[in-house]
Amino acid sequence: NDSVPASDVDVLIIGAGPAGLMMALWMARLGIKARIVDKRTAKVFSGQADGFQSRTLEILDSFGIGERVWKEANHMIEVCIWNPDSNGQIRRDSRIEDVLPGLSRFTQVVLHQGRMEQFFLDAIRDSYPASKNETRPSSSPIRVERCTIPTSLVLDEDAVDSDDTYPITVKLRHLSEEEATPARKLSNLSDGMFRSNLAGDDTDDILRASTNAGRREEVVKCKYVVGCDGAHSWTRKALGPEFETVGEMTDFIWGVLDIVPITDFPDIRNRSIIHSASSGSLMVIPRENKLVRLYIQLNEVSANGGRVDRSKITPEMILKAAQKILSPYKIEYHYCDWWTAYQIGQRVGPHFSKADRIFLAGDAVHTHSPKAGQGMNTSMQDAYNLGWKIGLVCKKILSRKILTTYEYERQMVAKQLIAFDHKFSRLFSGRPKRDILDETGVSMEEFANAFRMSHLFTTAIGINYQPSLLVAKPPGNDFDEGMPAVELRASTDVSRAQSTVSLALNCRPGTRFPSHQVLSQADARPWQLHHKMPSDGRFRIVIFAGDIADAEQRRRVNELGAWLGSDLLPRYPTMALSVGSDPHGATMKFPTDNQPSIIDVLLVHSAPRQEIELLKDLHSTYHPFDSKLGWEYDKVFVDGPSYHEGDGQAYKKYGVDPQHGAVVLVRPDGYVGLVTYVGSEGWKELEQWFAAVLRPL
Numbered sequence: 025n026d027s028v029p030a031s032d033v034d035v036l037i038i039g040a041g042p043a044g045l046m047m048a049l050w051m052a053r054l055g056i057k058a059r060i061v062d063k064r065t066a067k068v069f070s071g072q073a074d075g076f077q078s079r080t081l082e083i084l085d086s087f088g089i090g091e092r093v094w095k096e097a098n099h100m101i102e103v104c105i106w107n108p109d110s111n112g113q114i115r116r117d118s119r120i121e122d123v124l125p126g127l128s129r130f131t132q133v134v135l136h137q138g139r140m141e142q143f144f145l146d147a148i149r150d151s152y153p154a155s156k157n158e159t160r161p162s163s164s165p166i167r168v169e170r171c172t173i174p175t176s177l178v179l180d181e182d183a184v185d186s187d188d189t190y191p192i193t194v195k196l197r198h199l200s201e202e203e204a205t206p207a208r209k210l211s212n213l214s215d216g217m218f219r220s221n222l223a224g225d226d227t228d229d230i231l232r233a234s235t236n237a238g239r240r241e242e243v244v245k246c247k248y249v250v251g252c253d254g255a256h257s258w259t260r261k262a263l264g265p266e267f268e269t270v271g272e273m274t275d276f277i278w279g280v281l282d283i284v285p286i287t288d289f290p291d292i293r294n295r296s297i298i299h300s301a302s303s304g305s306l307m308v309i310p311r312e313n314k315l316v317r318l319y320i321q322l323n324e325v326s327a328n329g330g331r332v333d334r335s336k337i338t339p340e341m342i343l344k345a346a347q348k349i350l351s352p353y354k355i356e357y358h359y360c361d362w363w364t365a366y367q368i369g370q371r372v373g374p375h376f377s378k379a380d381r382i383f384l385a386g387d388a389v390h391t392h393s394p395k396a397g398q399g400m401n402t403s404m405q406d407a408y409n410l411g412w413k414i415g416l417v418c419k420k421i422l423s424r425k426i427l428t429t430y431e432y433e434r435q436m437v438a439k440q441l442i443a444f445d446h447k448f449s450r451l452f453s454g455r456p457k458r459d460i461l462d463e464t465g466v467s468m469e470e471f472a473n474a475f476r477m478s479h480l481f482t483t484a485i486g487i488n489y490q491p492s493l494l495v496a497k498p499p500g501n502d503f504d505e506g507m508p509a510v511e512l513r514a515s516t517d518v519s520r521a522q523s524t525v526s527l528a529l530n531c532r533p534g535t536r537f538p539s540h541q542v543l544s545q546a547d548a549r550p551w552q553l554h555h556k557m558p559s560d561g562r563f564r565i566v567i568f569a570g571d572i573a574d575a576e577q578r579r580r581v582n583e584l585g586a587w588l589g590s591d592l593l594p595r596y597p598t599m600a601l602s603v604g605s606d607p608h609g610a611t612m613k614f615p616t617d618n619q620p621s622i623i624d625v626l627l628v629h630s631a632p633r634q635e636i637e638l639l640k641d642l643h644s645t646y647h648p649f650d651s652k653l654g655w656e657y658d659k660v661f662v663d664g665p666s667y668h669e670g671d672g673q674a675y676k677k678y679g680v681d682p683q684h685g686a687v688v689l690v691r692p693d694g695y696v697g698l699v700t701y702v703g704s705e706g707w708k709e710l711e712q713w714f715a716a717v718l719r720p721l
């Protein structure tokens with residue numbers, strides 16, 4: 025139809041939930057021409073996901089949103105486990121920490137999904153210059169286009185290999201508010217059933233109802249499309265049956281109530297897991313603003329292999345189930361913020377992308393039970409893994425073949441999630457064992473043990489990507505104890521660079537680079553090293569320079585600096601930083617000599633700070649000069665005692681020898697790609713690693 029308007033875009037994101045918004049934020053930070061559409065009229069306002077895991081908070085912090093979540097959220101520090109005693113009455117069995125100390129500087133916190141979506145929208149907006157006087161180049165700002173639904177998606181497979189083509193054609197339809205509002209949603213604002221997996225999807229109904237409405241349609245030609253459109257994903261269905269997720273549903277039905285409780289249950293402000301003798305299980309999640317979320321097993325409605333009668337499920341019946349489990353304690357409420365119910369099941373997609381042009385992320389490609397608080401976190405982390413890759417490919421900085429690492433890395437995590445959830449949700453929903461002869465019951469020791477072992481996975485700190493072009497390490501299982509075991513796929517393309525993992529024992533290739541306190545060489549201020557590694561799309565070479573008070577070691581470090589500055593860095597492009605990710609962005613409006621390199625160099629030494637003169641002792645690669653801004657003072661750090669905030673002991677915690685140091689290459693998403701020597705034997709490894717990943721100038 026010639027009258028349908030047409031346009032083009034580098035990246036089209038379908039769905040503005042946690043995965044879509046994370047994707048849009050990357051696109052905004054990298055200055056990519058992108059659009060994000062959502063069929064709904066507005067973002068989520070209450071209910072849905074609420075748990076933020078340690079790694080998610082680290083990621084949000086790298087975009088400058090972490091502090092907002094941390095400040096507003098309720099912090100979960102302790103878990104209480106309640107089990108039936110010999111008389112069948114519930115009693116507190118144990119109190120343990122919610123997250124193992126030392127895993128991350130963030131513990132688990134809870135805040136409802138809608139609030140976090142708002143933070144994303146703000147961060148996307150703040151990625152663009154506030155005024156026209158800003159000198160920075162920028163694409164037009166991304167904003168969520170609501171009431172917009174795709175109606176067709178076609179991939180021209182002959183055009184997928186070229187950088188300059190737009191091989192995907194998507195037709196979008198713009199809906200009226202009424203068409204975009206789910207029928208159920210109109211009846212009751214706190215009713216979340218319309219988004220539950222017990223309710224059907226309304227996409228087909230919306231499309232049917234809007235066909236003849238004469239609504240505006242448009243055609244968009246895209247280089248890349250990312251389907252972030254949730255469990256009923258239209259994008260996934262449009263890709264064909266071979267993309268359908270596979271897995272199973274259980275008969276267990278759980279209800280969710282977000283209430284301000286009136287109760288004498290003593291652990292209502294702790295995360296509590298309660299197994300009753302015969303009335304099912306319940307989990308208490310204390311939330312912000314006096315709210316508490318209860319996850320309640322509904323024994324009275326079971327799928328029994330068939331469909332569930334949804335009309336039976338009401339907040340009143342969910343509360344009754346909670347009262348039975350918590351008895352003899354009492355629980356009532358006056359205020360209910362939100363409620364829903366869902367059926368427990370686990371499904372994962374066989375493919376996460378088609379021709380590395382159309383991608384699926386988040387619930388669109390894996391679903392599981394919500395109780396372990398993983399869905400939103402994993403969804404955001406899928407998009408976090410994919411966003412910089414697509415963005416840098418669009419900028420012609422990253423080699424297109426790197427896009428295959430998305431499925432390779434994230435499918436492994438999705439499978440681990442499914443394996444974890446399968447085990448955990450059965451342990452959670454199962455009836456407690458009565459005695460050792462009781463073969464169908466769940467042993468509470470087994471449950472507590474599984475819970476403790478799960479921390480590395482549930483915080484996502486234990487994620488360990490396997491060898492690829494982006495992760496130089498020998499093949500083989502190097503997962504930590506407690507990480508769910510899944511069958512690993514061999515990567516077709518692996519880096520020719522070789523890591524020497526013994527040089528930095530706690531910076532293992534494939535895992536996230538941890539953060540520890542270091543001091544600025546220039547002004548003695550303590551910093552978390554992560555604060556010097558924002559999500560701005562750049563690779564980082566972290567040089568643990570060792571004892572540079574020693575002349576021989578200093579010579580080695582300066583030779584490395586000279587080689588980086590005159591040889592490696594000039595081979596690759598530079599990249600303008602967006603306002604939001606430039607640490608000087610808010611205050612510095614001066615034009616500079618050069619744009620920063622796509623490879624950022626940070627140095628952390630272990631010599632006494634007073635013995636080192638930044639400008640005199642270190643090569644200029646470590647403090648580059650700009651005729652308008654002067655020397656750079658923000659790239660050299662030292663491991664040592666601070667005046668006011670203790671000693672970070674960074675070398676010890678990173679597992680690096682304080683004499684000879686190490687070089688750690690960190691990807692733009694904070695995962696370690698390579699560990700090698702400071703001396704010239706390490707240069708070849710760096711060279712090989714980058715040669716396979718970046719496109720030279």
Ligand code: FAD
Pocket residue numbers: 038039040041042043044061062063064072073074075076172173174219220227252253254255257258259280364366385386387388394395396397398399400401402403
């Ligand atoms: P969604 O959040 O489902 O977002 C998809 C978006 O796409 C929506 O905005 C939708 O309107 C839009 N969309 C759908 N179809 C179309 C279309 N055809 N066209 C345009 N737009 C479309 N996870 C946690 O991590 N922690 C928790 O504590 C937690 N608790 C939960 C509690 C409950 C009761 C439930 C139900 C889920 C919970 N989850 C939790 C899971 C979490 O909500 C999801 O995993 C997460 O929202 C998935 O994010 P997503 O962006 O992939 O998809």
